[in-house]
Amino acid sequence: MIEILLRVIIGGIVVSAFAAIADTLKPKSFAGLLGAAPSVALATVVLTVKEHGAMYASVEARSMILGAAAFFLYASVASRLMIRKKWPALPVSSLALLLWLGAAIGLWFGFHKLMS
């Protein structure tokens, strides 16, 4: 329970800090870089290494590469829908999370099938 609480506090602080930095930057395409900041990873990896060791964190980071590829797809599709189709940000960015999840799990299965 304490560990989850610690993750909530550290994760909340790191995510809020990156979001606040992004607020201050212009142009918005540059500020957008911080939308893909490694906030969750920064908050998590330190706790993971302390709890499970460096090898465990290394395996997590390898999977994170696939998560980042899914993020690229997520952000590209969201950008296109908002600019070309003129859809509003809230439904696009929320619904596209399903796309991110599907792409991340699909890539993970694809990668494991390729390796085996």
Add this chain to the structure above:
Amino acid sequence: MRIQINIAALKRSKWQEYLARFIFGGAVTAVAGIIAKRYGPEIGGLFLATPAIFPAAATLLEKHEEKKRRAESGRELRAHELAGVDAAGAAMGSVGLAAFAVVVWCLSPHYPLALVMVAATLAWFAVAVAMWLARKIVWRNLRARFRKRSHQPGVVRKLSGRKPSHP
């Protein structure tokens, strides 16, 4: 456009908006930890690249721009288009996110944690900025080439499917 930092922009967000980001960010981090514990580090690792900041940031950006738009008419971009530009930046940033993961994957078993985290964060920033600059240069060149070509009457006819109105 040059990169600018405007600290006064922090005042545009209300405390409820900061609280929403804190709760969302904290919840995503906790869920990533719980998933890693239940399904192992291979599945858990995917969630380290969750779009934790982007949905809230894009929504707030759109909201603030709508407000500004109402105040001053004739703005160049609509609010959701600006949120789309922000998303295009996030796509560039996600390449940096992959670079962060590669550094942690390769270095964490061999070097002290603090050094690995600093190196990974620098790798994220360097790759993200390099991608942003590369995209900017490619777009500028493409736009210049298109503008040059569109001045040729034959190209206008080919692109629009009709004869150009000017000789």
